[in-house]
Ligand SMILES: Nc1ncnc2c1ncn2[C@@H]1O[C@H](COP(=O)(O)OP(=O)(O)OP(=O)(O)O)[C@@H](O)[C@H]1O
């Protein structure tokens with residue numbers, strides 16, 4: 260399994276509105292790619308096309324292809340549910356199921372996939388996923404308490420545990436630290452660095468330092484004007500983007516001389 264992602268000539272629509280145009284992007288397996296750019300340029304929209312979460316919005320559709328290891332996610336006969344199992348997602352706001360216990364939250368994705376799982380296997384999976392998300396030590400004595408009783412940072416790590424419990428190949432994260440304090444943020448960043456050895460990770464962030472810290476490659480999206488589609492302006496090694504980008508717009512954005 261190599262988990263390479265290739266978006267080709269991707270146009271993303273909400274009804275008649277072309278929100279993101281002409282994206283070509285290749286993402287190496289077991290790497291971290293950060294997506295940056297101003298609000299409204301289509302980062303979240305693009306991210307959601309990588310696991311077919313975009314089309315759950317009425318009228319939303321894509322043109323072009325997104326391949327994972329050469330197989331088009333949008334090809335005929337591809338089951339979107341199977342795609343979402345392969346490509347997990349963590350959202351900006353931690354969204355644990357509030358009445359479910361911590362352990363059941365971790366298992367929620369697995370249960371949704373209709374996998375029958377025995378009790379001891381379930382316990383093992385809960386522990387392994389919580390360890391993977393760097394949360395085990397904090398919650399191991401209260402696994403049967405509600406997920407909503409955790410701090411924001413812990414809830415976000417719980418959602419990461421839930422995402423990795425289904426053993427995806429790719430993990431998409433949309434501003435996973437935007438609601439978190441600096442300590443929880445660092446915990447998530449450490450976790451991303453660890454997860455990279457197993458997963459291909461794509462993270463949207465408004466925090467340039469974070470992009471510089473966690474990612475191997477950085478893509479800059481921009482938007483000419485309101486109502487115009489967002490575009491991928493450039494993508495390159497993170498060090499290059501932050502030291503000598505090719506495009507003036509990228510330079511302006513990362514140096515804060517924007518708008
Ligand atoms: N559900 C939707 N229906 C219609 N238009 C939408 C929908 N979601 C987003 N859009 C539009 O698509 C464009 C891109 O939005 P998107 O949320 O992808 O931007 P973003 O780069 O993630 O911004 P932010 O940094 O604020 O999260 C915007 O013009 C937005 O208004």
Ligand SMILES: [Mg+2]
Pocket residue numbers: 302303304433463
């Ligand atoms: Mg967004």
